Amino acid sequence: MADLRVETAGAVATITLDRPDALNALTVPLKEDLRAAFERLAADDAVRAIVLTGAGRAFCAGQDLRERLGPDALPLEDEIRVRYNPLILAMRTNPKPIVGAINGVAAGAGASLAFACDIRIAAEGASFLLAFGRVGLIPDSGATWLLPRLIGASKAAEVALTTDPLSAADAERFGLVARVVPADQLVGEAQALARRLADGAPLALALTKRALETAWDHDLAQQLGAEAEMQGQAGATADHAEGIQAFLERRQPRFRGS
Ligand code: T3D
Numbered sequence: 001m002a003d004l005r006v007e008t009a010g011a012v013a014t015i016t017l018d019r020p021d022a023l024n025a026l027t028v029p030l031k032e033d034l035r036a037a038f039e040r041l042a043a044d045d046a047v048r049a050i051v052l053t054g055a056g057r058a059f060c061a062g063q064d065l066r067e068r069l070g071p072d073a074l075p076l077e078d079e080i081r082v083r084y085n086p087l088i089l090a091m092r093t094n095p096k097p098i099v100g101a102i103n104g105v106a107a108g109a110g111a112s113l114a115f116a117c118d119i120r121i122a123a124e125g126a127s128f129l130l131a132f133g134r135v136g137l138i139p140d141s142g143a144t145w146l147l148p149r150l151i152g153a154s155k156a157a158e159v160a161l162t163t164d165p166l167s168a169a170d171a172e173r174f175g176l177v178a179r180v181v182p183a184d185q186l187v188g189e190a191q192a193l194a195r196r197l198a199d200g201a202p203l204a205l206a207l208t209k210r211a212l213e214t215a216w217d218h219d220l221a222q223q224l225g226a227e228a229e230m231q232g233q234a235g236a237t238a239d240h241a242e243g244i245q246a247f248l249e250r251r252q253p254r255f256r257g258s
Contacts, residue, residue: 020056048198053101062108095206101190112141
């Protein structure tokens with residue numbers, strides 16, 4: 001994992017894309033390591049929340065364009081199907097909440113990675129750039145699905161078609177990021193948020209993520225049914241009983257993930 005760092009402190013794992021000289025552009029090994037890291041953390045009961053950030057001045061500049069021109073590059077459709085799509089799904093289906101700490105420019109598939117996080121906090125000076133059009137491509141890695149849902153169809157069309165960068169301040173205005181903080185506070189703020197999430201009931205968090213995701217494809221009646229089913233699962237946990245007990249005893253709950 002030469003270009004990826006995974007550090008765990010308590011119940012929070014922080015993943016750092018670590019190719020700062022190339023603005024953390026995505027190579028085959030980096031994509032494979034990143035996907036493997038998300039899958040490993042998904043299965044690790046000791047980890048309850050994940051932070052994703054980038055080293056240096058960028059979050060991620062998307063596909064490494066030098067690698068794309070190399071002799072070993074897969075045809076573009078295959079690369080997307082084999083490497084990008086499973087990576088995005090490893091994030092969106094991850095049972096742990098993922099906080100994006102967007103430290104600088106998030107361009108191309110780097111923007112898609114940011115959109116695939118559950119909550120984003122941005123540094124002042126960060127930006128989101130659907131650079132795909134500048135190299136004759138369409139937004140991929142979930143950007144066309146995620147961005148309209150995050151900021152609305154009209155703004156998403158503007159950002160995708162013009163390829164104008166969306167500043168951190170505008171991203172906050174459109175609800176894409178939860179808040180904007182000074183750069184030197186970014187990772188600390190994201191980890192503090194992740195620690196709060198990690199104190200939650202793990203199954204309830206996982207089911208909340210799933211319910212929010214399935215809602216897009218359901219009508220109200222279907223979603224009411226899905227909520228009932230998932231609530232049945234959450235309600236059967238020891239953590240639900242602990243939550244009620246803690247409420248009655250006026251103390252903080254101690255959720256164990258069972
Ligand atoms: O497999 C497939 O191809 C399909 C998947 C496609 C998904 C995609 O992500 S397509 C979109 C790919 N990404 C881009 O088009 C963004 C390219 N980068 C930029 O537009 C700019 O670098 C930024 C706007 C992100 C930042 O601009 P700036 O002026 O702050 O930095 P810079 O000088 O352009 O870049 C600094 C270094 O990073 C530079 O290297 P050097 O010259 O100092 O050795 C530059 O080449 C390198 N770099 C930046 N982005 C990439 C990159 N190297 C390889 N690939 C990159 N994407």
